[in-house]
Amino acid sequence: MTAPHIPVLLDEAIAALAVVPGALIVDATFGAGGYTRRLLEAGATVHAFDRDPDAIDAARRNPGIWPETGENPPRLVLHPRRFSEMVAALADMGIVRVDGIVMDIGVSSMQLDQPERGFAFASDGPLDMRMAQDGPTAADFVNEAAESDIADVLFRYGEERQSRRVARHIVAARPLTTTGALAGVIRKALGHRPGAPKDPATRSFQAIRIHVNAELEELEQALAAAELLLRSGGRLAAVSFHSLEDRIVKQFLREASGASAATASRHLPEMPREEPVTFAAVSRAIRPSEAEIARNPRSRSATLRFATRTDAPSRRRLAA
Numbered sequence: 325m326t327a328p329h330i331p332v333l334l335d336e337a338i339a340a341l342a343v344v345p346g347a348l349i350v351d352a353t354f355g356a357g358g359y360t361r362r363l364l365e366a367g368a369t370v371h372a373f374d375r376d377p378d379a380i381d382a383a384r385r386n387p388g389i390w391p392e393t394g395e396n397p398p399r400l401v402l403h404p405r406r407f408s409e410m411v412a413a414l415a416d417m418g419i420v421r422v423d424g425i426v427m428d429i430g431v432s433s434m435q436l437d438q439p440e441r442g443f444a445f446a447s448d449g450p451l452d453m454r455m456a457q458d459g460p461t462a463a464d465f466v467n468e469a470a471e472s473d474i475a476d477v478l479f480r481y482g483e484e485r486q487s488r489r490v491a492r493h494i495v496a497a498r499p500l501t502t503t504g505a506l507a508g509v510i511r512k513a514l515g516h517r518p519g520a521p522k523d524p525a526t527r528s529f530q531a532i533r534i535h536v537n538a539e540l541e542e543l544e545q546a547l548a549a550a551e552l553l554l555r556s557g558g559r560l561a562a563v564s565f566h567s568l569e570d571r572i573v574k575q576f577l578r579e580a581s582g583a584s585a586a587t588a589s590r591h592l593p594e595m596p597r598e599e600p601v602t603f604a605a606v607s608r609a610i611r612p613s614e615a616e617i618a619r620n621p622r623s624r625s626a627t628l629r630f631a632t633r634t635d636a637p638s639r640r641r642l643a644a
């Protein structure tokens with residue numbers, strides 16, 4: 325039995341949504357349901373998504389813990405799907421507008437702490453890393469991709485400065501089938517001082533996980549979906565766990581709120597803005613308190629940003 329997931333920035337994320345009883349809220353990343361629980365307590369109806377079938381099954385197996393799934397109509401609807409599909413999933417149920425959307429991007433403690441899911445380098449398990457438990461695994465990628473593609477992934481998604489060196493060692497050590505073997509190869513490539521504060525495999529594991537799950541593309545699509553689905557005055561709250569994700573959220577909100585156009589250049593004549601301003605009241609970056617980090621060290625790299633949807637039309641349509 326693994327330790328349950330401790331929700332990160334919970335009070336802040338829920339406050340950002342300004343939930344009133346009867347509100348319709350999407351929890352894009354159900355996980356262990358920490359956010360959903362609070363939303364239900366505030367009187368919301370929640371449509372919760374998770375691409376990991378284990379997360380949804382755990383809730384379905386426990387109707388005693390989630391009685392709202394059995395209410396008529398249900399106040400909790402579980403969707404075992406990717407959050408990039410939320411527009412279509414909700415449309416199937418006749419829902420085209422919602423009052424709030426929260427996303428708590430990344431992996432859950434349940435995923436990280438189960439060696440058989442293959443996310444962790446601290447314990448040995450099959451080289452898997454798939455949140456949705458389907459499609460190509462991390463092993464498929466490291467064993468089949470070209471060395472240059474592996475290097476690109478490590479550089480782009482792990483900001484690994486020695487990406488070429490690591491990729492060369494990975495290719496030389498193929499086939500790799502376990503997390504322990506991959507971590508060993510990376511440590512050997514980069515030189516690992518036992519007791520060093522950060523394991524050198526951290527960056528590469530993050531990179532491969534992001535690639536296997538197309539995490540950044542998913543995030544971009546979820547933000548676009550939020551723009552389509554939120555009613556005027558509706559709230560978006562996004563918690564991210566590393567700088568690549570936070571950059572995407574920050575850039576999206578800058579563009580959506582017109583901030584990037586206003587600051588584009590002081591030296592060029594002002595251009596009329598072509599795109600509507602779809603979000604306003606964009607928050608600053610909110611980070612966990614010292615007390616939260618002490619209580620839950622996994623929260624230390626989290627960042628929350630939130631904003632309010634305006635009444636302007638959405639800037640883009642989602643690809644069908």
Ligand SMILES: C[S@@+](CC[C@H](N)C(=O)[O-])C[C@H]1O[C@@H](n2cnc3c(N)ncnc32)[C@H](O)[C@@H]1O
Binds near residue numbers: 330373375376429543
């Ligand atoms: C950090 S956990 C969320 C924890 C949750 N807020 C809680 O309090 O228990 C992230 C969850 O999002 C899910 N997830 C990540 N990417 C997803 C995507 N593209 N679509 C749907 N779920 C996703 C993961 O499977 C994981 O269960």
